[in-house]
Amino acid sequence: MQGLVILAGPSCVGKGPLITAFKTFHPRLAAELEPLVLYNSRSPRPGERNGVDYHFRSRETIEHMGERQGFHVFEVRGDLQGLDAAELKATLRTKRLLFEGNPFVGEQLLSLATEEGISVTCAFLSPFCLEEIRFLGSPESGVNLQKFVTDVMRRKLLRRMQRQKGILSLPDLEEVERRAGSALKEICLAPRFGNVIPNHDGEDSEHWNAFPYPLGDARKALAAFTAILKGEASPFIEHWDETLPFPLHS
Numbered sequence: 001m002q003g004l005v006i007l008a009g010p011s012c013v014g015k016g017p018l019i020t021a022f023k024t025f026h027p028r029l030a031a032e033l034e035p036l037v038l039y040n041s042r043s044p045r046p047g048e049r050n051g052v053d054y055h056f057r058s059r060e061t062i063e064h065m066g067e068r069q070g071f072h073v074f075e076v077r078g079d080l081q082g083l084d085a086a087e088l089k090a091t092l093r094t095k096r097l098l099f100e101g102n103p104f105v106g107e108q109l110l111s112l113a114t115e116e117g118i119s120v121t122c123a124f125l126s127p128f129c130l131e132e133i134r135f136l137g138s139p140e141s142g143v144n145l146q147k148f149v150t151d152v153m154r155r156k157l158l159r160r161m162q163r164q165k166g167i168l169s170l171p172d173l174e175e176v177e178r179r180a181g182s183a184l185k186e187i188c189l190a191p192r193f194g195n196v197i198p199n200h201d202g203e204d205s206e207h208w209n210a211f212p213y214p215l216g217d218a219r220k221a222l223a224a225f226t227a228i229l230k231g232e233a234s235p236f237i238e239h240w241d242e243t244l245p246f247p248l249h250s
Helices: 015-025 027-031 059-065 085-092 103-116 130-136 145-165 170-187 216-230
Strands: 003-008 033-035 071-076 079-084 096-101 120-126 196-198
Touching: 003 015, 003 085, 003 103, 015 027, 015 096, 015 216, 027 033, 027 216, 059 071, 059 079, 071 103, 079 085, 079 103, 085 096, 085 103, 096 103, 103 120, 120 216, 130 145, 130 196, 145 170, 196 216
Parallel strands: 003 096, 003 120, 033 096, 120 196
Antiparallel strands: 071 079
């Protein structure tokens, strides 16, 4: 079965652990997917491999590649990512590809696939459910939604980066702030992807792999993502209205 699968969501929301759990508990279904490997101007994180996670290139190289016809460059929180559309279409003739990553890139991939007539299956992993976003964005909550979301994601990102690196440098902390500060704008893109999976168990949660089977929202997210790929309904999937007002100015 050919086509593109997009799993988007803010940094540290749990996309990586979700894919790992999916491969563990649904190996046959996971075997039908191959990762879409983009070009990326940032340095590899601990454990990432060139050509497997991304094609890591310098910013200048990706900017130069962007001058070629059909090569698309995406700005992602200060980094550049790139994709060759012709290469994507050729690969999709024989394979089903999975993009797991940033919603800004996911949205552009969705638009590109629509223009090219490519079949797309989408899911958005959100650190909040719709009811929470509505409440937190209302005057009743008494909170600044931007600051609230940034703080929630900052804590998740700090825990992840401290596990990876130990003592953090100033550039590390600045990177955390960039990613945390971008989260709400990324959440606002959720309606574009159709299927929204609320998940409070981010990458910092032991619910993914400390027990024989995922627990809590990790379990629900796994069930929801599996249902989406099978074309089935799930009580753990939300559908957010495109016209829902997200008060970014609050």
